[in-house]
Amino acid sequence: MHILIIGAAGMIGRKLTHRILADRRVSDREITRLTLADVVDPAVPPGAATAIETRAADLSLPGVAESLVAARPDLIFHLAGIVSGEAEANFAKGYRVNLDGTHLLFEAIRAEAARAPYRPRLVFTSSIAVFGAPFPARIGDEFFTTPLTSYGTQKAIGELLLADYSRRGFFDGLGIRLPTICIRPGKPNAAASGFFSNILREPLIGREAVLPVSESVRHWFASPRAAIGFLIHAATLDLGRVGPRRNLNLPGLSATVGEEIEALRRVAGDKAASLIRREADPVIERIVSGWATDFDARRALALGFRAETSFDEIIRAHIEDELGENI
Amino acid sequence: MHILIIGAAGMIGRKLTHRILADRRVSDREITRLTLADVVDPAVPPGAATAIETRAADLSLPGVAESLVAARPDLIFHLAGIVSGEAEANFAKGYRVNLDGTHLLFEAIRAEAARAPYRPRLVFTSSIAVFGAPFPARIGDEFFTTPLTSYGTQKAIGELLLADYSRRGFFDGLGIRLPTICIRPGKPNAAASGFFSNILREPLIGREAVLPVSESVRHWFASPRAAIGFLIHAATLDLGRVGPRRNLNLPGLSATVGEEIEALRRVAGDKAASLIRREADPVIERIVSGWATDFDARRALALGFRAETSFDEIIRAHIEDELGENI
Numbered sequence: 334m335h336i337l338i339i340g341a342a343g344m345i346g347r348k349l350t351h352r353i354l355a356d357r358r359v360s361d362r363e364i365t366r367l368t369l370a371d372v373v374d375p376a377v378p379p380g381a382a383t384a385i386e387t388r389a390a391d392l393s394l395p396g397v398a399e400s401l402v403a404a405r406p407d408l409i410f411h412l413a414g415i416v417s418g419e420a421e422a423n424f425a426k427g428y429r430v431n432l433d434g435t436h437l438l439f440e441a442i443r444a445e446a447a448r449a450p451y452r453p454r455l456v457f458t459s460s461i462a463v464f465g466a467p468f469p470a471r472i473g474d475e476f477f478t479t480p481l482t483s484y485g486t487q488k489a490i491g492e493l494l495l496a497d498y499s500r501r502g503f504f505d506g507l508g509i510r511l512p513t514i515c516i517r518p519g520k521p522n523a524a525a526s527g528f529f530s531n532i533l534r535e536p537l538i539g540r541e542a543v544l545p546v547s548e549s550v551r552h553w554f555a556s557p558r559a560a561i562g563f564l565i566h567a568a569t570l571d572l573g574r575v576g577p578r579r580n581l582n583l584p585g586l587s588a589t590v591g592e593e594i595e596a597l598r599r600v601a602g603d604k605a606a607s608l609i610r611r612e613a614d615p616v617i618e619r620i621v622s623g624w625a626t627d628f629d630a631r632r633a634l635a636l637g638f639r640a641e642t643s644f645d646e647i648i649r650a651h652i653e654d655e656l657g658e659n660i
Numbered sequence: 661m662h663i664l665i666i667g668a669a670g671m672i673g674r675k676l677t678h679r680i681l682a683d684r685r686v687s688d689r690e691i692t693r694l695t696l697a698d699v700v701d702p703a704v705p706p707g708a709a710t711a712i713e714t715r716a717a718d719l720s721l722p723g724v725a726e727s728l729v730a731a732r733p734d735l736i737f738h739l740a741g742i743v744s745g746e747a748e749a750n751f752a753k754g755y756r757v758n759l760d761g762t763h764l765l766f767e768a769i770r771a772e773a774a775r776a777p778y779r780p781r782l783v784f785t786s787s788i789a790v791f792g793a794p795f796p797a798r799i800g801d802e803f804f805t806t807p808l809t810s811y812g813t814q815k816a817i818g819e820l821l822l823a824d825y826s827r828r829g830f831f832d833g834l835g836i837r838l839p840t841i842c843i844r845p846g847k848p849n850a851a852a853s854g855f856f857s858n859i860l861r862e863p864l865i866g867r868e869a870v871l872p873v874s875e876s877v878r879h880w881f882a883s884p885r886a887a888i889g890f891l892i893h894a895a896t897l898d899l900g901r902v903g904p905r906r907n908l909n910l911p912g913l914s915a916t917v918g919e920e921i922e923a924l925r926r927v928a929g930d931k932a933a934s935l936i937r938r939e940a941d942p943v944i945e946r947i948v949s950g951w952a953t954d955f956d957a958r959r960a961l962a963l964g965f966r967a968e969t970s971f972d973e974i975i976r977a978h979i980e981d982e983l984g985e986n987i
Contacts (some may be wrong), residue, residue, distance in 0.1 A: 424770075424828060443751075465904065477804045479823065479905045486824040490817050496806065497813040501751065577792065578806045 334359060335366040337406035339392060339438070340413030342371035344517065345458070345560055349410060352561050354381045359408065360569040370401055371413065393434035398441035405445065408568055409455045409504075411438060417462060418524060420484035431487035439494055443503040455495070455506040456567040459580060461553060461625050463489040463510060471627045474582055481623065492580040499579050507567045507575065512555040512585030512628075512640070516651040525620045529554070532590070533597055533648060536608035537660050545614035548591035551626040555585045555640040558650045566638055574636060584640040586647065587627035596644030600652075601660050661686060662693040664728060666719060666765070667739030669698035671844065672785070672887055676737060679888050681708045686735065687896040697728055698740065720761035725768035732772065735895055736782045736831075738765060744789060745851060747811040758814035766821055770830040782822070782833040783894040786907060788880060788952050790816040790837065798954040801909055808950065819907040826906050834894045834902065839882040839912030839955075839967070843978040852947045856881070859917070860924055860975060863935035864987055872941035875918035878953040882912045882967040883977045893965055901963060911967040913974065914954035923971030927979075928987055 336353060340346045350369060357364055367385045369375035374389040390397045392413055402409075413434065420427030435457075445451050462485030463478040478489040495506040517530040521542070528545055529552060535542035555563070563583055575581075598606040630638075641647045652660055663680060667673045677696060684691055694712045696702035701716040717724045719740055729736075740761065747754030762784070772778050789812030790805040805816040822833040844857040848869070855872055856879060862869035882890075890910055902908075925933040957965070968974045979987055 475804050477802050478820075480820070481827065481904060483824055483828070486820050489820050493805075493807070493813050493816050493820075497810055500808065501810070577808060 334362040334364050334408060335368070335404065335406045336364055336408045336410070337368045337370065337401060337404075338375075338410045338412065339370045339401065340411070341369035341375040341387075342373050343412060344519070344557065345514070345564075346371065346375065346410075346412050348557055348561050349412075349564055350375070351378060352565065354378055354383060356565075357383065359565065362407075368401070368404065368406060391430075391434075392438060393429045398434075398437040399444065402438070402441040402445050405451055405453070407453055409438075409442075409453050410564060410568070411435065411455060411457045414487075415484075416524070417482055417484035420487060421482055424483060427483045427487060431484065432490055435487075435491045436494060439498045439503070443498065446503050452502065453504050454568055455504045456564055457491060457495050457506060457508045458564075459488045459492050459508045459510045460485065461510050461512060461582070461628070463492065464625055466623045466625075468625060471629045472582065472625055473629045474632045496577065496579045500577055505572050506579055507570065507572065508580035509563055509567050509633075509638075510580065510582050511560055511563065512553045512583060514557055514560055515554040515647060516556065516655075518557065518651075518655045525617050526552075528617070529590070529593070532609050533593060534651065536597060536605040537601055537648070537652065537656065539608070541608045541610055543612045544590065544609050545612060545617040546590060546621055547613075547618070548594065549589055550618075550621055551587060551589045552621070553585045553587055553625055553628060554644075554647065555583070556647045556650045558654055559585075559640045563638055563640075570636060581633045581636070581638070582628050582630045583633050583638050584630040585628065586641050586644065588644055593644050596648055600645055600648045605660075661689040661691050661735060662695070662731065662733045663691055663735045663737070664695045664697065664731075664733035665702075665737045665739065666697045666728065667737075667741065668696035668702040668714075669700050670739060671846070671884065672841070672891075673698065673702065673737075673739050675884055675888050676739075676891055677702070678705060679892065681705055681710060683892075684710065686892065689734075695728070695731065695733060718757075718761075719765060720756045725761075725764040726771065729765070729768040729772045732778055732780070734780055736765075736769075736780050737891060737895070738762065738782060738784045741785075741814075742811075743851070744809055744811040747814065748809055751810060754810045754814060758811065759817055762814075762818045763821060766825045766830070770825065773830050779829065780831050781895055782831045783891055784818060784822050784833060784835045785891075786815045786819050786835045786837045787812065788837050788839060788909070788955070790819065791952055793950045793952075795952060798956045799909065799952055800956045801959045823904065823906045827904055832899050833906055834897065834899065835907035836890055836894050836960075836965075837907065837909050838887055838890065839880045839910060841884055841887055842881040842974060843883065843982075845884065845978075845982045852944050855944070856917070856920070859936050860920060861978065863924060863932040864928055864975070864979065864983065866935070868935045868937055870939045871917065871936050872939060872944040873917060873948055874940075874945070875921065876916055877945075877948055878914060878916045879948070880912045880914055880952055880955060881971075881974065882910070883974045885977045885981055886912075886967045890965055890967075897963060908960045908963070908965070909955045909957040910960050910965050911957040912955065913968050913971065915971055920971050923975055927972055927975045932987075
């Protein structure tokens, strides 16, 4: 089986690569070839037994999608895209990369399928940004997509294209709306959502972190480990069980910042929790107040997708996966 | 006020042109210039007092959108597109005209606005084809868009683009999901929905019409007259009342074929009703069984959109507008 990961250099792409190389198979199919693509050359993990090639290329430029698809990968993970803040700051770039890039990929698959029978599985990472406030306290599987960002708009359009190209038989697509990933590994960043991870990741290694919102703020989370589980499950799921509605709210954990902190206290003690410094930021408070707080993801749950059910689990997964089980 | 109608040669475009020329104003603004564009040269109604120019051009070709927008129309009606059956039969053409054409228009307005302040009103005709079965007996304003045709997909994408370009201030857009238009004037056509109009229009002029489905089939209707009313209302509505959710289910009449026939009998007598010949067509039965039957369009109603509330009204509107009040 030949797997293509587009957006392989990002956090999720790198973790997915490691998981695939460790498993050496997806479901019952052995992985014989892995292609890693991104705008920057993705790093090849050392010592991999599988044949790996890397491609540094921008999917939104002419010919790139065709060249990636020419080798007829059996399974394509489309994780590439520019993030919400950048898509909002640079309108044209967001549409070029997130919309045109996705459409060019789908068209390249259609063109390849026109040459000779070809119908890969395609897994597309969408986002809960396809929803825009106001919404119900719990967003159900049939709630409408009225995004309030250009990024959310581009993801919602990608979902529509994915469903139509799948319906027409050009590929077997599944779009998965990832919850906010927490705990994001790495350094604190300036994203408005960064604090959700910062206030756990930093205290776990003895560093201070800033909490810019009140403890009552509620949001929707899954760990990086759960996200990789979603991608692998989406790659192997029987699509006959999914039907024509190919874009799913995934399960996650609805929790408040206060619940995050209590879990940190339980797992890592009072000293860790005391490293969180409250410093209200009205701008971030306002942005976050427009975000979804909870989902009723019953379709995805019935299809076998699983996420953590407590922040204790999310923190323990981080300690195991990122800190070598040491705190 | 300069008005641009794109798709002016179609049935709705021609009726809208007549209405605008008859009114000579939209709300309190006098119409000083009218541009009619379509892939075929739109007919200019004789004797019009307003300055009219026509343009035969394909919106999806390079430079066409820019040239239409260069004159900075204050109000743009975007009615253009290829219909459901053709978009399904010709995948690439459907995406080129209905998606690329719409996106090119929006981009041309954005480019024009970047040169000097410009923010036209833009009214986009969407469709109930953005919904795909299964759906509830009445589709509410917050039901999700999971189209089952490429046409419906292209309309749903146009809606998302319209909302985002409006949110960013490039134009003031409103997308309106028209019910099935009935009674369509003209000749019987082969569209799967054609019979809904045929079984009224033909008997009203003494001709036989074929009914291919059972009388229990229910669907969602508005007259051509109501459709023109929707467009004018959308052009003048205070968008502050609409907010960021710019795509509306419009009001209509939910009625069965049996109710259509009873209204025909009341308005035009038993002889007219007896001209309907039952000739079951399982293919059309199956297509129509996947269509929406009823909507709860409370948002549009609260915003002042109005449709007929009985088939008697729809038939009378046809007799007045198309038959010179003679039957």
